[in-house]
Amino acid sequence: MQENEESRHPEWASEQAYVNQVVQRIEAKLVQMQADVSQVRGEVVDIRRHFWDDVTINVSNPDDLVETHFAIRQQAELLAERERRWHRAAEAAEVLEKQKSSPFFARIDFREQGEAETERVYIGIASFRDEETDEFLVYDWRAPIASLYYDHTPGPVAFAAPRGEIRGEMTLKRQFVIRGGTIFAMFDAGITIGDELLMYALSGRADAKMKNIVATIQREQNRVIRDDTSPVLIVRGAAGSGKTSAALQRAAYLLYKHRGRLEASQMLLFSPNPLFSSYVANVLPELGEQNIEQTTFYDYLKRRLDGEFVVEDGFDQLERLLNLEDGPEAEIQMLSASWKASPAFADAIHQYVSQLSVSGMRFLPIRFMDRTVVSADEVAAIFAQTEAHWRMPLRIETVQKELLARLDAFAEVEATADWVEDELELMSDEDYQQAHKQVEKRRRHAKHSFDDYQAERDELAKILLNRRLKPVRRFIQRLAFVDVPAIYQQWFEQALAGQLSVPSEVAPDLWRSMCMYTTQAIANRRLPYEDGTPYLYVKELLLGQAVNTAMRHVFIDEAQDYSALQLHVIRRLFPRSRLTLLGDPNQAIYAHVPGMAMADELRQSFPDLTTIELTQSYRSTAPIVRFTRGMARDGEAIVPFDREGPLPLVQQVAPDDQVQLIRTWIEEYRCKGYQSIAVICRTQREASQMAEQLKLVGCDVRQIDKTTSTFSAGVAVVPAYLAKGVEFDGVIVADGSASAYRRAFEQELFYTACTRAMHELRIACVGKPNRWIAEQPADTYTQA
Ligand SMILES: Nc1ncnc2c1ncn2[C@@H]1O[C@H](COP(=O)(O)OP(=O)(O)OP(=O)(O)O)[C@@H](O)[C@H]1O
Numbered sequence: 001m002q003e004n005e006e007s008r009h010p011e012w013a014s015e016q017a018y019v020n021q022v023v024q025r026i027e028a029k030l031v032q033m034q035a036d037v038s039q040v041r042g043e044v045v046d047i048r049r050h051f052w053d054d055v056t057i058n059v060s061n062p063d064d065l066v067e068t069h070f071a072i073r074q075q076a077e078l079l080a081e082r083e084r085r086w087h088r089a090a091e092a093a094e095v096l097e098k099q100k101s102s103p104f105f106a107r108i109d110f111r112e113q114g115e116a117e118t119e120r121v122y123i124g125i126a127s128f129r130d131e132e133t134d135e136f137l138v139y140d141w142r143a144p145i146a147s148l149y150y151d152h153t154p155g156p157v158a159f160a161a162p163r164g165e166i167r168g169e170m171t172l173k174r175q176f177v178i179r180g181g182t183i184f185a186m187f188d189a190g191i192t193i194g195d196e197l198l199m200y201a202l203s204g205r206a207d208a209k210m211k212n213i214v215a216t217i218q219r220e221q222n223r224v225i226r227d228d229t230s231p232v233l234i235v236r237g238a239a240g241s242g243k244t245s246a247a248l249q250r251a252a253y254l255l256y257k258h259r260g261r262l263e264a265s266q267m268l269l270f271s272p273n274p275l276f277s278s279y280v281a282n283v284l285p286e287l288g289e290q291n292i293e294q295t296t297f298y299d300y301l302k303r304r305l306d307g308e309f310v311v312e313d314g315f316d317q318l319e320r321l322l323n324l325e326d327g328p329e330a331e332i333q334m335l336s337a338s339w340k341a342s343p344a345f346a347d348a349i350h351q352y353v354s355q356l357s358v359s360g361m362r363f364l365p366i367r368f369m370d371r372t373v374v375s376a377d378e379v380a381a382i383f384a385q386t387e388a389h390w391r392m393p394l395r396i397e398t399v400q401k402e403l404l405a406r407l408d409a410f411a412e413v414e415a416t417a418d419w420v421e422d423e424l425e426l427m428s429d430e431d432y433q434q435a436h437k438q439v440e441k442r443r444r445h446a447k448h449s450f451d452d453y454q455a456e457r458d459e460l461a462k463i464l465l466n467r468r469l470k471p472v473r474r475f476i477q478r479l480a481f482v483d484v485p486a487i488y489q490q491w492f493e494q495a496l497a498g499q500l501s502v503p504s505e506v507a508p509d510l511w512r513s514m515c516m517y518t519t520q521a522i523a524n525r526r527l528p529y530e531d532g533t534p535y536l537y538v539k540e541l542l543l544g545q546a547v548n549t550a551m552r553h554v555f556i557d558e559a560q561d562y563s564a565l566q567l568h569v570i571r572r573l574f575p576r577s578r579l580t581l582l583g584d585p586n587q588a589i590y591a592h593v594p595g596m597a598m599a600d601e602l603r604q605s606f607p608d609l610t611t612i613e614l615t616q617s618y619r620s621t622a623p624i625v626r627f628t629r630g631m632a633r634d635g636e637a638i639v640p641f642d643r644e645g646p647l648p649l650v651q652q653v654a655p656d657d658q659v660q661l662i663r664t665w666i667e668e669y670r671c672k673g674y675q676s677i678a679v680i681c682r683t684q685r686e687a688s689q690m691a692e693q694l695k696l697v698g699c700d701v702r703q704i705d706k707t708t709s710t711f712s713a714g715v716a717v718v719p720a721y722l723a724k725g726v727e728f729d730g731v732i733v734a735d736g737s738a739s740a741y742r743r744a745f746e747q748e749l750f751y752t753a754c755t756r757a758m759h760e761l762r763i764a765c766v767g768k769p770n771r772w773i774a775e776q777p778a779d780t781y782t783q784a
Pocket of ligand 1: 198201202211213216217218221237238239240241242243244245246584587618619724725726727755
């Protein structure tokens with residue numbers, strides 16, 4: 001790409017001189033920063049080495065113990081503070097190192113209305129100020145003025161600044177590729193941000209880590225990044241349109257704009273799988289920001305339901321559904337998954353819970369040593385006495401208080417029981433001493449004398465009963481007396497008894513079978529994934545939900561895979577947070593989940609939403625996009641980026657020859673210099689078999705499963721649903737035949753697999769190609 005002397009831009013030399021000037025200043029600053037880093041590092045080492053010298057340990061009496069405790073804490077806090085400073089300084093030095101190599105990527109010349117002078121604004125991943133003149137040599141890409149670069153072409157322009165809108169004229173927009181302090185290429189942009197720079201960025205090799213895109217952010221992506229007002233922002237975009245990239249740069253932008261008021265720990269990203277988390281982990285640190293928190297929805301479910309049920313995760317559910325043989329069982333399980341993810345079921349559950357305030361609550365008795373302390377009927381009677389118009393959690397809390405009081409009364413009576421008498425004999429010396437101390441204490445405050453022997457016995461009985469009743473007390477405190485499993489199950493029992501109407505589109509027999517399938521699962525204490533969220537929702541409506549009020553921004557990537565109810569639960573969980581949902585309905589791998597596809601349903605949950613559509617696809621070459629967009633609903637709206645490459649190849653192969661064919665393709669990909677290659681299979685089961693077979697024919701491959709948490713270059717064999725969100729130089733889809741991808745809901749899975757390819761896509765078919773390939777125009781792929 002580097003241009004030769006003659007074809008060089010006329011201002012090349014002067015721009016290089018500017019680069020040199022900035023690099024020189026950066027070097028000077030680096031020397032100073034590195035000195036700071038090593039000084040703080042020295043302090044950290046020193047505190048660690050002498051940690052115990054500076055703390056006086058004295059545990060001889062309680063006061064000394066407290067003092068010692070505080071001394072240790074103070075010393076630990078000092079150490080933690082220095083460590084934080086050290087890390088911050090080291091990170092800042094790292095960003096500066098990067099700036100030294102490539103101090104900026106753009107320049108705009110801007111003349112503000114009413115001013116005579118034109119200002120030159122250089123833009124880079126971070127700002128850099130000349131400490132002597134206090135002048136900005138480079139502006140951060142997130143500075144208000146930098147939005148001119150992303151949003152405008154030369155001519156009259158305006159941008160929003162803290163002091164209001166600033167108008168003026170942009171007279172120049174120039175882009176640079178600078179490596180190692182040397183200009184590699186530069187061009188003046190015209191209509192859009194230079195396609196050449198974008199082309200350069202997109203033609204590179206896939207990486208084990210996602211790259212930042214700050215030099216080439218496109219206008220519609222910039223809207224996503226800089227939207228600072230929408231409570232709920234929905235970004236719907238084609239595969240490879242930069243949704244995840246925009247989300248991460250958005251996090252960086254918000255951290256910059258609200259510096260001092262917003263911390264990375266107040267931002268959370270719901271990601272599709274652990275592999276994805278490692279893939280995106282570098283973007284924010286590269287931009288000099290801390291990583292934001294990451295989690296998966298399943299982690300949340302599991303944490304809230306652990307101990308009550310074994311909860312299936314989403315991948316196991318998908319694997320289960322994909323491996324089902326056609327037949328009645330498949331129909332039941334598919335209905336179970338799709339109905340429970342539907343907005344109709346969410347409404348039904350809501351209605352069901354509100355009617356529970358009148359009837360249908362189920363309780364468990366409070367029991368102790370095979371005896372009933374409070375029967376289930378009595379608990380129900382206590383509940384019935386609470387005010388029916390109160391919120392359910394408040395009513396339950398009132399019942400809880402009453403039950404704890406009854407337990408105390410029970411303990412008092414029980415203190416004289418024979419078994420207590422017997423067990424007192426067996427109590428330890430420590431217990432006796434504790435009882436003795438309690439009595440001594442009481443004597444000091446007592447107005448009247450009392451029988452020491454009896455008092456000690458009573459104290460001992462109290463200690464014993466407290467200990468024995470602890471699990472019962474905990475049972476009440478955990479609100480476990482509300483039989484949530486039975487309450488959830490009851491919905492399906494009512495449905496089975498014909499008390500609820502069958503959805504019109506479902507055959508009554510199938511409906512009954514699905515209800516029985518669910519009641520059975522609950523009885524076995526195993527919760528299918530599709531029941532996890534509705535169950536938790538019922539539980540939290542009844543018992544109250546733990547909410548996180550500290551979180552300010554929640555990002556949900558692959559939002560099309562969330563049911564309306566899941567999104568609703570997330571919204572309730574983070575009441576003070578703005579939401580950014582990023583998704584592509586065409587990649588709804590849990591195709592039974594309507595997710596983002598049902599915009600109207602979403603609007604019900606999120607009346608305050610703003611939607612931004614991204615239609616240009618950047619990841620794949622134009623031939624790959626032209627082939628794959630035909631498989632997507634409304635695919636004609638997807639605009640390929642004009643980057644050429646080979647046509648996708650579809651080859652039919654005999655069952656016994658598939659592994660050999662894939663092996664040959666891998667070798668050919670390697671010869672082309674592709675560093676990251678994926679063999680994408682339909683399921684985990686098929687991926688495991690394929691990986692084994694490829695290893696047997698001498699291929700060095702890495703099998704990816706749901707627990708894989710690091711992404712590395714090489715050949716990955718991966719089930720399609722785990723390839724979500726990531727990309728590869730070359731993709732090989734294993735067995736894309738009609739007999740493998742045969743059910744309607746597998747369309748999105750197949751589309752997701754194909755759209756992971758950046759430069760090349762090949763599909764092996766054991767038999768006839770599947771219907772989505774067959775439907776594509778013959779000139780969009782090569783058939784062998
Ligand atoms: N403005 C841009 N400049 C350079 N590269 C870009 C730009 N936008 C997107 N890309 C690149 O395109 C690829 C796809 O981006 P990203 O993964 O963010 O898309 P996505 O919409 O989340 O994709 P998918 O939904 O298919 O997972 C990445 O390699 C990313 O770096």
